[in-house]
Amino acid sequence: MKSRNLGAGLGAVSAIGLGCMGMSEFYGPSNKSQSLATLEYALDKGINFFDTADTYGLGRNEELLSSFLARHRDEITLATKFGIVRDGPLEERRIDNTTAYMIKACEASLKRLGIETIDLYYAHRLNPAVPIEDTVGAMAELVKQGKVRGLGLSEVSPATLRRAHAIYPIAAVQSEYSLWTRDPEDGILQTCKELGVAFIPYSPLGRGFLTGKIRSVDDMAADDFRRTSQPRFEGDNLQKNLSVIDALTKFSDSKGCTPAQLALAWVLAQGEHVIPIPGTRTERYIDENIGAGSLSLTEEDISTLGKIAPNGTISGDRYTTEGMQHVNI
Structure with missing residues (x-):
């Protein structure tokens, strides 16, 4: 496994990380023993950068x-997050960046994870109501206290x-990025590269779409959140977007790899500061993802892939209207 550097002196991590969200929620039934085996397998294969959040499974993912x-x-280099709160009987979602909540959230994450830092x-x-300077300034206090080593932001402009980097060096920015999510x-x-900040694409396989295994809603579990919270997977949008995977599959066949490997290799080719974190719950896909790191793409290959789904051509937003209000802020 090759390595790439996080920003702000956090050092090197595996060039491909592992997003752990789906092990606890969102993509149908989870299996704890299988997930733990997958974590062990990933580390054994050289993946040492793992990503979670306090909201995933309402804390169960950290546990x-x-x-x-x-x-x-x-x-291990471990990343987790705060700010998305789901509470009440309906687990209603809100954003809380206040200092008081952050301190409470950090302590809770440390306890669930069983670590000191x-x-x-x-x-x-x-939350736009809280100036980014206040949020980052408070987060920097956690570094001074030894509870956190480095700071990151997600879905920011x-x-x-x-503005954040001027207050305290930001190590990484995480945003959705793939062949079918090109807005970064x-x-x-480019701003991350200029400032020496690592860029961490989540869902680099288009939430599974770019694997070629989703052709209809029936290919997803009944409680899969993509059915109701991901407009790109709904009705006519999904049918229109199938042309993307058809083109990607045809090209991957010519390269002797899977569509997922080709899509992930394209993300890796966008810069040495790019460290994707594809999520999976099974060992077989760990091997497939790692194989993407060995693919050698020519400039012509990269250009051809970029033309398969140009920015703005995918049908449907990546989140609901409410969710889109909290990205690229």
Whole structure:
């Protein structure tokens, strides 16, 4: 496994990380023993950058990682997040970036994870009512206290990143980025490179769409959130978007790899500061993702892939109207 550097002196991590969200929620039934086996397998194969958040499974995802971390803490760079709150009987979603909540959230994450220091702590989403200077300034206090090693932001605009970076060095920015989510190319990808900030694409396989295994809603579990919270997977949008995977599959066949490997290799080719974190719950897809790191793409290959789904051509937003209000802030 090759390595790439996080920003702000956090050092090197595996060039491909592992997003752990789906092990606890959102993509149908979870299996704890299978997930733990997958975590062990990923580390054994050279993946040492793991991503979670306090909201995933309402804390259960962090708890899942605790026993794994207890066995391998010195081998792992661990990222978690705060800011998305789901409470009440309906688990209604709100964004809280206040200092009081952040302190409480950090302590709760440390307890669930069973560790003393979080390597990379993200503000998961931003509430515009709280100035970014206040949020980052409060997060920096966690670094001084030894509870956090480095700071990250998620789904922010170039202007917000610059304001934040002026307060305290930002190590990483996490945003959705793949062949079918190209909006980071509108500025944040380049701004991260300029400032020496790592860019961490989540859902680099288009939430599974770019694997070629989703052709209809029937290919997803009944309680899969993509059915109701991801407009790109709904009705006519999904049918229109199938042309993307058809073109990608045809090209991957010519390259002797899977569509997922080709899509992930394209993300990796966008810069040495780019560290994707594809999520999976099974060992077989760990091997497939790692294989993408060995693919050699020519400039012509990269250009051809970029033309398969140009920015703005995908049918449907990546979140509901409410969700889209909290990205690129």
